[in-house]
Amino acid sequence: MRRFSLAFAGIVLVAAIAAPSALAQFAPVTPESPNAEGIRQSYLFVSIFVAGIFVLVEGLLIAFIWKYRRRRRPRFEDGAPIHGATKLELAWTAFPVVVLFLVAAFVFIELPGIKDIPEATAGEEQLEVRVSGRQFYWQYEYPNGVIAVDTMRAPAGVPVRLEVTAPDSDVIHSWWIPPLGGKIDAIPGTVNQTWFEADTPGTYHGQCAELCGLEHANMLASVEVLSQPEFAAWLEERRAEQTAGSGELGAETWEGVCAKCHGLAGEGGIGPRIAGSLVLADPEALESLVRNGRRTMPAVGAGWTSEQVEALANYLKESPPSGS
Ligand SMILES: [Cu+2]
Incomplete structure (x- = not known):
């Protein structure tokens, strides 16, 4: 048993050293918007239980395989009969109930911050962009009629409300820029809403997340977050270019x-x-x-x-x- 304990401790030690970098590969990307932050928090909260239960179940499995191995007993000898273990049975019923309750409670607390678009308050501006998923590109329409394809420009520090849809003649696509929040389907005949508010200027990449045909893999999307004056200048310039049919x-x-x-x-x-x-x-x-x-x-x-x-x-x- 001592040799086994030593080997098990070794495995745990190696896992503890290797886990953080390995786990980082599975964690959501660094959030750049409050709703993406909420998704990351929920993911990490659920992961604590997932990791704990995994270690517990696999650890017991290995321990029991070792402890109850056949040794010299005849191959078909029955094990000793066991009758009830009330405390243990109550514990393994109550524990999952508590875990599920905690997970559900946490997610329900986080959900409004992920899903609900911040209310527009007086003095605070919001931008609305119409997003249309089409085989095989993303088309954006700004309130002043400016059109853009695949790369959306957005101002930093301003809530951007997205009205996501697809034309009637098209198929279902799904809008997803991981650092800026969760997926939302682009469905013909329906307008779905989502939002983001990025504080740091930069380019955030994403991809259509619903298999939509042959070129689905090339249906990339990106959001280029600009400072507010840069964005205003871009929008105005685009408006002028578009009127002139150029640019x-x-x-x-x-x-x-x-x-x-x-x-x-x-x-x-x-x-x-x-x-x-x-x-x-x-x-x-x-x-x-x-x-x-x-x-x-x-x-x-x-x-x-x-x-x-x-x-x-x-x-x-x-x-x-x-x-x-
Ligand atoms: Cu698509």
Whole structure:
């Protein structure tokens, strides 16, 4: 028994040294928004019990396997009969009840801070962004009509309310930027709400979290948090560019919408090669194609504003895809 105890103590010691770095791989990413912090707290709270019960059950399992091993007894000899152990039985019934109660109570206390969008109070601004999940890109619409694809810009220190949906003709996607909070489904015909408030400027990455088709894995999303003056300047500049049918939106649309299937240089991928296609140089044909789709190509631009179509057409005129 002493040798066993020694070996067991050794295993526990190694686990205790290796565990923190190994566990860090399983922990949620560093939260950058209060709701993500709530999710992390709940995760860690539940993990305490998970780890404790794991060690208890596995430890007992190993101890019993050792203690009750066959030794020299005949192979089919029955073990000694055992009759009741009231205290033990009460304990293993009560203990799980207490654990489940604690976990449920903790989660219910944290839940409002995760789910509820902070109330807009007088003097405090809030930003609302409409998020639309589409095969295979994210489209954002700001209150002033500015459109962005895949990369959302947001101001630091301001609650950002997201109205998440998908067009009727599309499939279900799921919005998920782990450092900025939990997942929320983008469902055709339904508007789901979520929010974040990031204090630190920086770029936070995420990904569509609902298998939505062939290019699902490339349906990435990111949120670039800017200081408030930088964000205000960006929003204004984008508004002016969009009115003029120029600027970043064209390139964003090409990269986020067209290139995911046809390749960044139009060289072809899961969609055919389109470099050199006459449609790219003909704004009317381009508009009809993206709005209506063709054969296996979905109507990726159904519902786009004419500004977005124009921005794409102008971008393709200035920098037509080279094909390689
Ligand atoms: Cu998706």
